[in-house]
Amino acid sequence: MTVMETTGTRTDSCAGPPQQNRRPDGEDCYTISEVVALTGLTAHTLRWYERIGLMPHIDRSHTGQRRYTNRDLDWLDLVGKLRLTGMPVADMVRYAELVREGDHTYGERFELLKTTREDVLARIDELRGTLAVLDRKISFYADAGRALASERSR
Amino acid sequence: MTVMETTGTRTDSCAGPPQQNRRPDGEDCYTISEVVALTGLTAHTLRWYERIGLMPHIDRSHTGQRRYTNRDLDWLDLVGKLRLTGMPVADMVRYAELVREGDHTYGERFELLKTTREDVLARIDELRGTLAVLDRKISFYADAGRALASERSR
DNA sequence: CGCTTGCTTGGAGTGCACTCCAAGGTTCTA
DNA sequence: TAGAACCTTGGAGTGCACTCCAAGCAAGCG
Numbered sequence: 001m002t003v004m005e006t007t008g009t010r011t012d013s014c015a016g017p018p019q020q021n022r023r024p025d026g027e028d029c030y031t032i033s034e035v036v037a038l039t040g041l042t043a044h045t046l047r048w049y050e051r052i053g054l055m056p057h058i059d060r061s062h063t064g065q066r067r068y069t070n071r072d073l074d075w076l077d078l079v080g081k082l083r084l085t086g087m088p089v090a091d092m093v094r095y096a097e098l099v100r101e102g103d104h105t106y107g108e109r110f111e112l113l114k115t116t117r118e119d120v121l122a123r124i125d126e127l128r129g130t131l132a133v134l135d136r137k138i139s140f141y142a143d144a145g146r147a148l149a150s151e152r153s154r
Numbered sequence: 155m156t157v158m159e160t161t162g163t164r165t166d167s168c169a170g171p172p173q174q175n176r177r178p179d180g181e182d183c184y185t186i187s188e189v190v191a192l193t194g195l196t197a198h199t200l201r202w203y204e205r206i207g208l209m210p211h212i213d214r215s216h217t218g219q220r221r222y223t224n225r226d227l228d229w230l231d232l233v234g235k236l237r238l239t240g241m242p243v244a245d246m247v248r249y250a251e252l253v254r255e256g257d258h259t260y261g262e263r264f265e266l267l268k269t270t271r272e273d274v275l276a277r278i279d280e281l282r283g284t285l286a287v288l289d290r291k292i293s294f295y296a297d298a299g300r301a302l303a304s305e306r307s308r
Numbered sequence: 309c310g311c312t313t314g315c316t317t318g319g320a321g322t323g324c325a326c327t328c329c330a331a332g333g334t335t336c337t338a
Numbered sequence: 339t340a341g342a343a344c345c346t347t348g349g350a351g352t353g354c355a356c357t358c359c360a361a362g363c364a365a366g367c368g
Contacts, residue, residue: 084280106295110295133235
């Protein structure tokens with residue numbers, strides 16, 4: 001019975017400081033299941049990321065198995081962050097392409113990140129608005145609950 | 155050619171104070187396309203919401219056309235907010251069911267909203283973390299851009 | 309009256325981001 | 339050296355949240 005292909009054991013409580021459990025540069029050579037454990041992604045997703053060009057082509061062992069490096073893990077950290085912003089995968093692939101194309105795409109990358117930054121700020125604002133609505137509703141129900149309780153005790 | 159079924163004309167710049175362009179209670183009777191204009195949802199989505207139980211059954215005109223009320227618009231406002239939090243539609247349907255079931259579900263609604271509130275707070279925190287990463291990258295590219303510029307002018 | 313525009317329905321289709329499968333080769337542990 | 343656990347591939351499948359379609363009824367206008 002195969003247990004992997006699921007979320008794996010993330011030991012950090014919840015998004016602590018990144019790059020833990022890593023090997024020093026030079027001997028950084030991780031199997032796909034190690035990357036699963038480190039990132040919380042599934043092996044399926046890692047292979048899929050590579051297929052669609054969201055990852056560079058990953059080095060292979062002499063038998064063709066994937067061997068990830070610290071650099072790959074850094075990239076996956078960034079992808080994870082961008083994913084949290086709700087950025088579509090297609091846009092992340094575009095960013096990956098820019099990185100592959102070399103230094104002359106710095107300007108375009110800069111613009112893309114700035115746009116994303118604006119989006120994130122707008123999103124945070126939206127969420128704050130929602131929070132206000134939620135708090136109003138919650139205090140309504142809290143009051144209603146108290147009213148019901150005093151009703152019962154009377 | 156039918157132009158509707160698209161986003162429609164939202165006149166408010168971006169999520170200003172809600173309930174504008176509304177008719178006073180008592181003569182609140184909106185066609186589906188008016189609701190499209192007021193909410194930014196499509197008519198498809200409004201009908202779909204009703205089918206899946208995310209809306210109460212909407213009143214009909216004598217010919218069977220939907221006639222929305224201010225109360226319905228209020229509900230759609232709330233649904234819109236909850237949607238922004240990323241709450242799954244199924245959970246919103248659950249909330250709608252609780253509302254339909256009556257006052258004795260206050261406690262459960264309270265819990266649901268509190269959980270959602272926590273989720274929103276966590277989400278805001280995630281986004282703030284992402285913002286930090288983004289800012290670091292952006293300032294890297296800004297520096298690189300400046301370096302390139304001084305390179306050229308030399 | 310005819311025409312355009314808008315509304316109705318159930319069911320089928322779409323796009324995204326995975327998620328899984330089958331069949332087979334590889335690596336590790338006892 | 340056996341057996342379990344792990345890895346490979348292309349392609350098919352899933353779940354969510356819409357999104358669209360066809361066929362037909364209804365309302366307003368010149």
